[in-house]
Every structure is written in C-alpha cells, then in structure tokens.
Amino acid sequence: MPIDAEDQTRQQDMRAPVTSAPLVRLEHVDKTFANGTEAIRGFDLSLFEREFLSLLGPSGCGKSTVLRLIAGLAAPTGGTIMWREGAKSNDRRIALVFQEPTLMPWATAFDNVYLPLRLEGLPKRRVASRVETALGLVGLDDVAGAYPRELSGGMKMRVSIARAVITEPDLLLLDEPFAALDEITRFRLNDDLLALWQDKRWTVLFVTHSVFESVYLSNRIVVMTERPGRTAAEIPIDAPYPRRDGFRNSAAYGERCRAVSAALQRAMTP
Amino acid sequence: MSERALKIVVPLAIGALALVAWDLIVRLNHIPHYILPGPGLVLHSLIEDWGTLSASLLVTLRITFSALLIAVVGGVGLAVLFSLSPWIERSLYPFAVILQVTPIIAIAPLILIYVDDTLTAQLICAWIVAFFPILANTTLGLKSADRNLVDLYRLYGASRWQMLRHLRLPSAMPYFLGGLRIAGGLSLIGAIVAEFAAGTAGAGSGLAFRILEAGYQLNIPRMFAALILISITGILIFLIFSTLAHLLLRRWHESALQPER
Numbered sequence: 001m002p003i004d005a006e007d008q009t010r011q012q013d014m015r016a017p018v019t020s021a022p023l024v025r026l027e028h029v030d031k032t033f034a035n036g037t038e039a040i041r042g043f044d045l046s047l048f049e050r051e052f053l054s055l056l057g058p059s060g061c062g063k064s065t066v067l068r069l070i071a072g073l074a075a076p077t078g079g080t081i082m083w084r085e086g087a088k089s090n091d092r093r094i095a096l097v098f099q100e101p102t103l104m105p106w107a108t109a110f111d112n113v114y115l116p117l118r119l120e121g122l123p124k125r126r127v128a129s130r131v132e133t134a135l136g137l138v139g140l141d142d143v144a145g146a147y148p149r150e151l152s153g154g155m156k157m158r159v160s161i162a163r164a165v166i167t168e169p170d171l172l173l174l175d176e177p178f179a180a181l182d183e184i185t186r187f188r189l190n191d192d193l194l195a196l197w198q199d200k201r202w203t204v205l206f207v208t209h210s211v212f213e214s215v216y217l218s219n220r221i222v223v224m225t226e227r228p229g230r231t232a233a234e235i236p237i238d239a240p241y242p243r244r245d246g247f248r249n250s251a252a253y254g255e256r257c258r259a260v261s262a263a264l265q266r267a268m269t270p
Numbered sequence: 271m272s273e274r275a276l277k278i279v280v281p282l283a284i285g286a287l288a289l290v291a292w293d294l295i296v297r298l299n300h301i302p303h304y305i306l307p308g309p310g311l312v313l314h315s316l317i318e319d320w321g322t323l324s325a326s327l328l329v330t331l332r333i334t335f336s337a338l339l340i341a342v343v344g345g346v347g348l349a350v351l352f353s354l355s356p357w358i359e360r361s362l363y364p365f366a367v368i369l370q371v372t373p374i375i376a377i378a379p380l381i382l383i384y385v386d387d388t389l390t391a392q393l394i395c396a397w398i399v400a401f402f403p404i405l406a407n408t409t410l411g412l413k414s415a416d417r418n419l420v421d422l423y424r425l426y427g428a429s430r431w432q433m434l435r436h437l438r439l440p441s442a443m444p445y446f447l448g449g450l451r452i453a454g455g456l457s458l459i460g461a462i463v464a465e466f467a468a469g470t471a472g473a474g475s476g477l478a479f480r481i482l483e484a485g486y487q488l489n490i491p492r493m494f495a496a497l498i499l500i501s502i503t504g505i506l507i508f509l510i511f512s513t514l515a516h517l518l519l520r521r522w523h524e525s526a527l528q529p530e531r
Contacts, residue, residue: 106443116426120426
C-alpha cells in the first residue's frame with residue numbers, strides 16, 4: 001500500500017505523544033461491587049494524549065467498569081487513578097458513548113445533541129450553530145428535527161456520537177458503541193470515527209470485543225483477561241493512518257489480527 | 271367498509287341491538303315501569319328532568335375534578351419527594367397503600383362524621399381513591415429513567431433539579447398519564463360513593479343524591495336517567511385523558527404509535 005508523505009508525518013507525531021506523561025494512569029486498580037462481584041483486580045493502564053487505545057477482552061471482563069472508573073461514575077475499591085498534572089477533575093472534559101444510542105426519546109436529534117450544553121446552562125439560541133455543526137460532523141445535517149424513533153440504528157448512534165463530541169472532549173470513552181449494528185453500518189461508522197479522530201485529535205479509549213474492529217481503529221490495543229480483568233498484553237498497531245478499506249484487505253491487517261487473536265486466546269487460558 | 275369504520279359501527283350496532291332487546295322484553299312481558307322502564311321512557315325522563323339532572327351533574331363534576339386536581343398536585347408532588355429521598359418513601363409509602371386498600375365505602379361514613387362540611391367530606395373521599403394511582407404510577411415512572419442516561423447526566427455534572435426537570439419527569443410522563451386515566455374514573459366513583467354515604471342528609475345534590483331521591487319516590491325511569499348520565503360522564507373522562515395522553519406522547523412513546531403494516 002503506498003503511503004504518502006502527509007500520512008507519514010501524521011503517523012510520526014502520533015507515535016510521539018505531546019508529553020511523555022500519560023493523560024491518565026491506572027495503577028493496580030481493583031473494583032469489587034457491593035454484591036461481591038470482582039470486576040477488575042490489579043488493573044494497570046496508561047492512556048496517552050491523542051492516542052486511539054482499544055480495550056479488548058471477552059464479554060464481562062470488566063471493560064465497561066474501567067470506562068466508568070475513568071469517567072468518575074464509580075470509585076475504585078483499590079489502587080489509584082492518576083490524572084496528569086494540570087488536568088484537574090473539574091475542567092477535564094470527558095464524553096461517553098454507550099453500546100445503545102441512549103437518546104432521550106422525547107427529544108429531537110437536535111435537543112439530544114444540545115443536552116451537554118444545556119446542562120452547562122448555555123441557552124439554546126446561542127449554541128444552535130454548534131449543535132448543527134456537531135450534527136454535520138456525523139453526517140446528519142437534515143434530521144435535526146427528527147425524534148429518535150424515526151431514525152435508523154446507525155443514525156441514532158451518529159446522534160449519540162454528535163452528543164459526545166459537541167463539548168470538544170479531551171477524552172472520548174466509547175463502550176462497544178457499534179456492537180449492536182450490522183456490519184456494513186459498523187464499517188462506515190468506524191471510518192467516520194477514524195476521520196473525526198484524525199481531524200480533531202482527541203484521546204480515545206475504545207472498548208470492544210471485536211479483534212478486527214480494534215486492529216482497524218487503534219494505535220494500541222490492551223488485551224484483558226477474563227473476570228476479574230487484568231492487563232494481559234499490550235500490542236501496538238503501527239499501521240499508518242488514514243486507514244481505509246485498503247487496509248482492511250491488506251496482508252498486514254490480517255497478520256495483526258492473527259497476532260491480537262493469539263494474545264486474546266492466551267489471555268483467556270488461565 | 272374500511273376497518274376503521276367497522277370499529278365504530280360494530281359496537282354501535284351491538285348497542286342498538288341491546289336497546290331493542292330491552293324494549294322488547296319490557297313490552298312483551300308487560301313489565302310495569304316502576305320495576306323496569308323501557309329505554310324510551312328513560313330517554314323521556316332524561317329530557318323531562320334535564321334541568322334538575324344537569325344541575326346535579328355539575329355538582330358531581332365539580333367534586334370529581336376538584337378531587338382529581340388535588341390528587342394530581344399531591345400525588346406528583348409526593349412522588350417527586352419520594353424520588354429525592356428514599357427515606358421519605360420508606361416512611362410514607364406504606365400509609366399510602368393502607369389508604370388505597372381500605373374500601374372507600376367503609377371510610378366514607380366516618381369522614382362524614384368528622385368533617386362538618388359535607389362537600390369537603392365528599393371531596394376527601396374522591397381524593398382518597400384518585401390519589402394512589404397517580405402517586406404509584408408517577409413514583410414508578412420517576413424511577414424508570416434510563417440508567418445510562420442518568421450516568422450521562424452525572425458525567426456532565428447535572429444538578430438535581432436538571433436531572434428531575436430534563437430526565438426524570440419526561441421519563442415519568444407516560445406512567446403519570448396512565449395513572450391519570452385511572453384516577454379520573456376513580457375520582458368520579460369516589461364522588462358518587464361519598465354522595466351515597468351522605469345520603470339525603472347531604473347538602474349537595476349530586477347525581478347520586480338524585481338516584482337516592484328517585485328511589486324513595488319509586489321514580490325508576492329517573493334513576494336510570496341519572497345512572498346513564500354517570501356512565502356517560504365516566505366514559506367522557508376516560509376519553510378526555512386518553513386523548514390527552516395520545517397528544518402528549520404521540521411523537522415519541524411506544525404506547526401512542528400506530529402499528530406499521
């Protein structure tokens with residue numbers, strides 16, 4: 001596959017993060033729920049600015065728990081979560097996308113995307129253009145007035161992504177966002193997500209149980225063991241961006257998928 | 271004929287058949303009108319006594335809707351309090367249940383004894399039966415907000431008020447409207463029951479009072495006329511709240527969607 005000069009420079013600065021200190025670091029983090037279920041035990045993870053990191057593991061291995069801990073929606077029962085100096089908790093912008101679109105059914109696509117700004121107290125008239133821009137970013141310029149039930153599964157997920165990106169987040173957390181979609185829609189959304197990420201350079205933490213999806217998207221993959229989840233392997237995916245269908249069909253892609261599959265296999269045998 | 275038209279025509283035809291059967295039974299068996307009047311006589315009585323009956327209808331309607339209004343304000347208000355504090359819910363909910371399961375006909379005479387003003391006593395009776403479906407349904411609705419949406423609101427630092435106003439109240443809307451539809455009918459029943467319990471001693475002169483009065487006078491056609499008015503009122507209340515629910519939910523809630531074919 002030919003690689004042009006621009007792609008190479010992009011890849012270059014993606015390999016070298018802006019600062020050497022990670023944006024957030026999880027050290028020996030445990031999470032045991034009130035009912036005694038141990039979701040993760042001794043979990044380590046470093047997330048660097050501007051990288052696209054995938055968390056790969058079998059269902060129920062505590063991937064979502066890691067996201068919720070980083071988002072501050074749950075507290076760890078052991079270990080520490082450290083944010084980079086200066087990234088104070090209240091001016092950190094985190095956005096979260098769930099497996100389900102999780103839209104408010106009584107609100108239009110526009111009002112759903114407007115939600116984070118509304119909760120900040122910004123009046124609708126003043127930010128209408130921002131909402132429209134966000135809808136445009138995900139290719140939904142003409143459905144602003146539609147209610148969620150009038151949209152297809154893929155379109156609902158796009159609204160959900162627009163809602164996440166409207167705050168220009170420092171960190172975008174995605175919890176198996178495309179798992180419920182058909183493959184064609186998923187491929188398209190993968191490409192659109194990658195294009196957005198290359199354009200905006202957010203830090204992305206992507207949770208998935210799909211080897212193929214994680215290889216296609218990420219700079220780096222962290223493989224988790226079964227519950228209680230620990231880090232089993234860390235695999236850099238050093239293929240250049242932009243990755244398109246050409247990459248999906250390349251031998252390099254197949255090779256990396258095999259390597260990640262093998263790592264996942266090893267992680268699942270105790 | 272379209273299916274839509276059939277949906278209206280078939281029940282109407284059955285109603286008409288029942289009326290004809292009623293009329294025939296009365297005529298062929300020569301049943302005297304002080305035992306069972308025919309439909310024609312009931313209609314005649316309804317028109318003849320419209321002045322008295324419509325005045326009584328207004329009295330009953332006023333009690334019904336005042337009680338319903340208080341039940342809505344109180345029920346929704348208490349449900350919101352419950353959603354803010356599980357402790358308030360744990361302390362008060364059992365008493366709301368006790369209020370609901372005790373038959374109103376058994377408490378009505380007591381209320382009439384302790385409350386001097388008969389109208390107020392009737393209002394309390396109607397309120398007691400209308401209150402619970404609103405409270406129970408709204409409480410359930412406020413709790414049934416999507417958990418992920420709740421997390422999302424927390425992530426964006428939503429205040430309690432924002433969470434309530436923009437998430438919990440809209441989530442509770444379909445439940446509340448379901449409760450309202452039940453409470454509307456129950457409120458009418460409560461008002462009628464209270465009037466019966468008050469009997470002829472009642473200062474008001476609602477429809478139940480007219481039924482009692484006509485019963486003493488053996489004016490059976492008038493009893494039927496008052497009864498029919500009560501039924502029609504109940505049906506109208508149901509239709510009004512069903513329409514209201516449909517109008518409010520038709521854009522987004524499953525219950526209000528037309529099935530696709």
